[in-house]
Amino acid sequence: MNTIDFLVRKDQLAVTELRETPEDSLNEGQVRLTVEKFALTSNNITYAAFGDAMNYWGFYPAENGWGRIPVWGFGRVVESQHSAVSVGEKFYGYYPMSSSVVLQPARPSDEGFFDGAEHRATLHPVYNNYARCSADPFYTPPTEDVQALLRPLFITSWLIDDFLADNNFFGANDNGPGLMLLSSASSKTAYGTAFQLAQRRGIEVIGLTSAANLDFCRSLGCYHRVLPYDQLDHVAKDAACVYVDFAGNAGLRKAIHTRFANLKYSSSIGGTHVAQLGGAKDLPGPRATLFFAPAQIKKRNAEWGADILGQRLLQAWQGFVAKVGDPVAPWLVVEHHVGPDAVKTAYAEVLGGHSDPRVGHMLSLAANTPA
Ligand SMILES: NC(=O)c1ccc[n+]([C@@H]2O[C@H](COP(=O)([O-])OP(=O)(O)OC[C@H]3O[C@@H](n4cnc5c(N)ncnc54)[C@H](OP(=O)(O)O)[C@@H]3O)[C@@H](O)[C@H]2O)c1
Numbered sequence: 627m628n629t630i631d632f633l634v635r636k637d638q639l640a641v642t643e644l645r646e647t648p649e650d651s652l653n654e655g656q657v658r659l660t661v662e663k664f665a666l667t668s669n670n671i672t673y674a675a676f677g678d679a680m681n682y683w684g685f686y687p688a689e690n691g692w693g694r695i696p697v698w699g700f701g702r703v704v705e706s707q708h709s710a711v712s713v714g715e716k717f718y719g720y721y722p723m724s725s726s727v728v729l730q731p732a733r734p735s736d737e738g739f740f741d742g743a744e745h746r747a748t749l750h751p752v753y754n755n756y757a758r759c760s761a762d763p764f765y766t767p768p769t770e771d772v773q774a775l776l777r778p779l780f781i782t783s784w785l786i787d788d789f790l791a792d793n794n795f796f797g798a799n800d801n802g803p804g805l806m807l808l809s810s811a812s813s814k815t816a817y818g819t820a821f822q823l824a825q826r827r828g829i830e831v832i833g834l835t836s837a838a839n840l841d842f843c844r845s846l847g848c849y850h851r852v853l854p855y856d857q858l859d860h861v862a863k864d865a866a867c868v869y870v871d872f873a874g875n876a877g878l879r880k881a882i883h884t885r886f887a888n889l890k891y892s893s894s895i896g897g898t899h900v901a902q903l904g905g906a907k908d909l910p911g912p913r914a915t916l917f918f919a920p921a922q923i924k925k926r927n928a929e930w931g932a933d934i935l936g937q938r939l940l941q942a943w944q945g946f947v948a949k950v951g952d953p954v955a956p957w958l959v960v961e962h963h964v965g966p967d968a969v970k971t972a973y974a975e976v977l978g979g980h981s982d983p984r985v986g987h988m989l990s991l992a993a994n995t996p997a
Pocket of ligand 1: 782813816873901976
């Protein structure tokens with residue numbers, strides 16, 4: 627059998643190649659999984675854009691300037707040389723954009739395993755963990771696509787909301803409702819954050835988005851107000867506010883820091899505006915601070931214990947999934963792209979940022995994979 631890898635040039639993300647190579651035979655302790663399906667969103671493009679700086683290329687190395695972008699999805703074991711992992715089992719986790727992958731299970735448990743491959747030893751454990759679907763409380767067969775598309779994003783959304791509330795919104799609501807300004811409001815991670823923030827009192831959630839995505843953001847109902855990027859002047863310049871930045875757009879960040887004299891905190895979450903990324907030095911107001919989700923998880927684990935944290939996340943997730951999949955007005959409509967050519971086209975669309983924000987792209991390079 628051959629495996630198909632989708633490769634991108636690390637320094638030119640629009641240059642791609644589909645490479646087919648014979649599968650290596652397994653060593654003792656290894657397993658082979660078919661990557662049945664995976665989600666592709668701006669989050670994965672951000673992994674690539676920050677691939678060198680944050681070592682995202684390190685998970686699935688490729689040679690000579692090429693990279694394999696990590697994606698969230700489902701794999702099924704088709705060959706096993708490990709006694710704790712059986713052929714036929716399904717795992718949720720962090721895969722390459724490939725038709726199959728070889729992993730080396732370590733620390734196996736009922737819940738799953740960690741990939742113990744040497745080159746991943748120094749990478750963050752959250753990305754090395756593979757959850758056994760048969761024992762995973764988040765897993766239900768009908769929500770597989772939604773899980774691949776939203777689960778890693780919503781966990782971040784939940785943690786951002788929790789972090790802001792935990793810090794009393796940095797004093798933004800001390801004298802009346804504080805404004806939470808969310809850029810790339812149409813992104814899944816931003817609207818997940820707004821969904822959580824909307825359940826809080828004493829704050830107003832304002833979505834900032836491009837003109838093309840205004841109607842979509844307004845249709846969600848989780849933002850108190852939605853404004854296009856060029857209408858910051860519709861918000862009072864002395865408003866007490868917090869900037870929650872999913873776009874990473876240097877010009878927008880500067881405009882926000884310059885306009886809002888009462889900016890209490892500036893949180894850098896993402897970089898959807900890949901062509902406008904830039905540094906945050908010498909800005910007026912608070913320092914733009916990178917949001918580090920694992921730090922908030924660690925804090926809550928210590929304060930609440932892993933079980934309570936897990937239960938709260940699961941409960942919030944179930945509420946979110948019900949909203950997103952509303953049969954009358956769904957926030958997310960899934961499109962499947964199966965096969966090498968379809969994957970290539972979907973990648974170009976997501977990279978270019980021209981996708982309908984209501985569409986979630988599910989991809990597969992594996993043959994005979996059910997949608
Ligand atoms: N720090 C963390 O732990 C963490 C975790 C999860 C996600 N994130 C980050 O959050 C961001 C959102 O990810 P997502 O997967 O939720 O995004 P998504 O749903 O795929 O977002 C799509 C939206 O992003 C904007 N966009 C995408 N590509 C663009 C382009 N080429 N040019 C201009 N705008 C573009 C557009 O929004 P607008 O028109 O509204 O701007 C578009 O509607 C990513 O940067 C991701 O890395 C960070």
